[in-house]
Amino acid sequence: MAEENFTQASEKLWGAAAEAVKTVAAAKGVELLSHRDLWEFTTKLDKGHPGMDLLNLFHIANSLHTNFYEDWLTPEAVKREYGEKTACI
Secondary structure, eight states, X not given: OTTOOHHHHHHHHHHHHHHHHHHHHHHTTOOOOSHHHHHHXXXXXXXXXXXXXXXXXXXXXXXXXXXXXXXXXXXXXXXXHHHHHHHHO
């Protein structure tokens, strides 16, 4: 973010979100091996903790992941998502 490389920042934010989900899964004895596994586990977490809005936050992370390849988000959008993501950590 400091270097204003928003495509790289997008991917790093996605990676942080994915690793957070994998960490929770590992603590529960679940191994996640694919994007589908990440989505299924996040959906289960969201159902168990509806007030945390986890599924919506994971959608945001996924948009950031797509941005790494497509570079379609504005810097302002990435900055906003960065602020929302880091507030959750």
